[in-house]
Amino acid sequence: MSAQNHLQASENPKGIEHPGVIDFLAFDPSSARVVLVMVERRPWIEPELQLFQLQEKLNAYLSFILDGEMEEAYPQFAQKPVLLRFECAEPPVDAVLNFLQIVHDQTALQGIDFEVEVMGGTCGCGKPSSGCSSSSQ
Numbered sequence: 079m080s081a082q083n084h085l086q087a088s089e090n091p092k093g094i095e096h097p098g099v100i101d102f103l104a105f106d107p108s109s110a111r112v113v114l115v116m117v118e119r120r121p122w123i124e125p126e127l128q129l130f131q132l133q134e135k136l137n138a139y140l141s142f143i144l145d146g147e148m149e150e151a152y153p154q155f156a157q158k159p160v161l162l163r164f165e166c167a168e169p170p171v172d173a174v175l176n177f178l179q180i181v182h183d184q185t186a187l188q189g190i191d192f193e194v195e196v197m198g199g200t201c202g203c204g205k206p207s208s209g210c211s212s213s214s215q
Contacts, residue, residue: 093118093119094117094118095131097134100114101115103152105154105155105158110159111158111159111160112158112161114139114143114162116136116162116163117166118132118165120167121167122168125173126173129177132174136181140188143162160189160190162185162191163192164178164195165194165196166197167196168196169196178194
């Protein structure tokens with residue numbers, strides 16, 4: 079997905095440690111889906127804390143989607159399928175992987191696609207962190 083398709087790439091801090099911020103929201107015309115991205119740029123050195131932060135961020139995203147906030151803010155996305163993507167800098171540790179599998183299964187029941195992508199050295203928009211103007215490193 080190209081950067082020009084991003085509708086919101088807030089200048090606010092991004093990442094799972096900021097549960098009240100939508101990291102990225104875009105429309106992907108190739109799949110006709112709304113894509114919401116959660117970003118974890120840190121290595122998994124504090125997995126218990128990071129798992130808690132991920133849960134909080136995920137709850138905020140699901141509320142945004144399921145409680146009608148997204149359709150209110152972006153009426154053009156009403157009735158469009160949603161992809162929720164979690165992008166992380168390195169593969170999640172086992173406890174997080176177990177949680178992500180549950181998230182995948184539960185969001186599917188709500189008609190929301192969920193995927194995890196290990197991005198390595200990118201900021202979350204797909205560009206290298208050093209080359210992204212929205213990166214706040």
